[in-house]
Amino acid sequence: xxxxxxxxxxxxxxxxxxxxxxxxxxxxxxxxxxxxxxxxxxxxxxxxxxxxxxxxxxxxxxxxxxxxxxxxxxxxxxxxxxxxxxxxxxxxxxxxxxxxxxxxxxxxxxxxxxxxxxxxxxxxxxxxxxxxxxxxxxxxxxxxxxxxxxxxxxxxxxxxxxxxxxxxxxxxxxxxxxxxxxxxxxxxxxxxxxxxxxxxxxxxxxxxxxxxxxxxxxxxxxxxxxxxxxxxxxxxxxxxxxxxxxxxxxxxxxxxxxxxxxxxxxxxxxxxxxxxxxxxxxxxxxxxx
Amino acid sequence: xxxxxxxxxxxxxxxxxxxxxxxxxxxxxxxxxxxxxxxxxxxxxxxxxxxxxxxxxxxxxxxxxxxxxxxxxxxxxxxxxxxxxxxxxxxxxxxxxxxxxxxxxxxxxxxxxxxxxxxxxxxxxxxxxxxxxxxxxxxxxxxxxxxxxxxxxxxxxxxxxxxxxxxx
Numbered sequence: 267x268x269x270x271x272x273x274x275x276x277x278x279x280x281x282x283x284x285x286x287x288x289x290x291x292x293x294x295x296x297x298x299x300x301x302x303x304x305x306x307x308x309x310x311x312x313x314x315x316x317x318x319x320x321x322x323x324x325x326x327x328x329x330x331x332x333x334x335x336x337x338x339x340x341x342x343x344x345x346x347x348x349x350x351x352x353x354x355x356x357x358x359x360x361x362x363x364x365x366x367x368x369x370x371x372x373x374x375x376x377x378x379x380x381x382x383x384x385x386x387x388x389x390x391x392x393x394x395x396x397x398x399x400x401x402x403x404x405x406x407x408x409x410x411x412x413x414x415x416x417x418x419x420x421x422x423x424x425x426x427x428x429x430x431x432x433x434x435x436x437x438x439x440x441x442x443x444x445x446x447x448x449x450x451x452x453x454x455x456x457x458x459x460x461x462x463x464x465x466x467x468x469x470x471x472x473x474x475x476x477x478x479x480x481x482x483x484x485x486x487x488x489x490x491x492x493x494x495x496x497x498x499x500x501x502x503x504x505x506x507x508x509x510x511x512x513x514x515x516x517x518x519x520x521x522x523x524x525x526x527x528x529x530x531x532x533x534x535x536x537x538x539x540x541x542x543x544x545x546x547x548x549x550x551x552x553x554x555x
Numbered sequence: 556x557x558x559x560x561x562x563x564x565x566x567x568x569x570x571x572x573x574x575x576x577x578x579x580x581x582x583x584x585x586x587x588x589x590x591x592x593x594x595x596x597x598x599x600x601x602x603x604x605x606x607x608x609x610x611x612x613x614x615x616x617x618x619x620x621x622x623x624x625x626x627x628x629x630x631x632x633x634x635x636x637x638x639x640x641x642x643x644x645x646x647x648x649x650x651x652x653x654x655x656x657x658x659x660x661x662x663x664x665x666x667x668x669x670x671x672x673x674x675x676x677x678x679x680x681x682x683x684x685x686x687x688x689x690x691x692x693x694x695x696x697x698x699x700x701x702x703x704x705x706x707x708x709x710x711x712x713x714x715x716x717x718x719x720x721x722x723x
Contacts, residue, residue, distance in 0.1 A: 272605060273603075273604040273605055273608075273638070273641070273642075276604070276605045276608050276609070277604070277608055277634065277638045280608045280609070280611070280612045280630075280634040280638075281631065281634060281635075283612060283627070283630075284612065284615070284627040284630045284631035284634055285627065285631065286627070287616065287626045287627030287630065288625050288626065288627040288628060288631065290626070291619075291625045291626035291627060292625055296626055300620060300626060303620050304620050304621065307568070307571075307572065307617075307620065307621060308621075310572050311572050311575055311576055311621065314572055314573070314576040314577065315575075315576040318576050318577045318580060322580045
């Protein structure tokens with residue numbers, strides 16, 4: 267009996283305390299006391315919570331190891347596929363940029379009246395001895411021997427062989443190539459020949475037979491002069507990087523750098539409405555033996 | 556058994572901190588194992604109503620301090636539940652492994668039901684159906700499992716501090 271009444275008393279007191287606490291808490295009187303207790307406990311909470319979270323993360327990582335592995339494989343596959351797609355899209359963008367540049371070049375007022383056929387480079391000389399490229403256009407597209415080939419950066423070369431579906435272009439940097447040219451500012455004339463001192467295909471040229479009296483300044487632009495009838499006049503060839511007297515001391519010669527990287531040519535324009543003059547009629551006849 | 560009352564404060568303080576930091580990791584749906592409830596219940600079953608009510612009062616107040624509900628709310632519900640359980644079941648031997656899980660399951664359900672009502676009265680009510688399904692039911696399940704080691708551990712503690720008869 268005593269135990270039962272004790273239990274009731276304790277219960278009653280506890281209830282009273284609880285209700286009192288609720289009432290005091292609701293009235294806000296317990297705020298300072300609550301803060302006093304809560305602050306140190308909160309610090310302990312924070313510390314334990316941090317440790318728990320770390321342990322939990324580790325356990326979760328271990329538990330999810332298999333699914334993570336599978337997920338990783340899936341992501342790797344996706345990555346490979348996306349990378350391939352990116353490469354493809356980059357190619358498309360690069361082609362697009364090139365075509366836009368060529369189109370801008372074609373629409374320039376200087377080039378008005380010229381007709382162009384765009385051609386893609388499909389082959390290069392593999393020996394390195396020649397400076398030729400093969401393009402995917404031929405007689406069927408209106409191409410003919412002697413037609414100049416350009417890009418928006420300047421003269422590339424001229425067609426030397428043509429079939430119905432493709433054509434060979436001899437680049438201006440080929441040792442056998444020569445182009446009658448002119449310095450744009452000083453109007454001095456000369457001849458651009460391929461095969462520079464360095465002998466690379468990156469775009470080094472030499473302008474020879476420049477008269478001694480002419481003053482050549484660096485960075486001067488070299489263009490085709492049109493003399494000889496092999497190329498239309500005014501096509502950009504490159505820029506002078508240096509000049510000196512040639513070996514004979516009778517002329518000056520200048521190192522010219524084309525802006526074109528001939529190792530990376532991909533799309534070119536063929537000027538189709540230019541017909542090189544046939545100057546063979548002016549050649550000195552060979553006396554019969 | 557006065558020692559039991561004094562022990563309540565450090566044990567329950569640590570328990571409440573663990574309850575708010577570690578136990579949320581053991582969660583099924585929105586329900587989580589209630590370490591505080593199982594410890595107080597275990598002590599109530601082992602030491603009887605008087606001590607159980609004291610532990611419920613102390614534990615409830617500490618829980619309220621850390622959870623932001625009006626002070627005394629959880630304490631009130633825990634005191635009522637522990638009083639009801641001890642009145643119905645009485646003391647249980649520490650070797651009993653059947654009754655504690657049963658009491659834990661039923662006690663958790665009642666505890667949650669009363670809490671829902673109290674929270675509704677205090678204007679912080681939540682949908683009953685959703686709460687019972689997603690909070691109470693998983694908590695009952697987890698508490699039924701948790702009470703087994705907790706009751707065992709509290710039994711060892713109870714045995715350690717219980718006054719023994721000595722022959723003179």
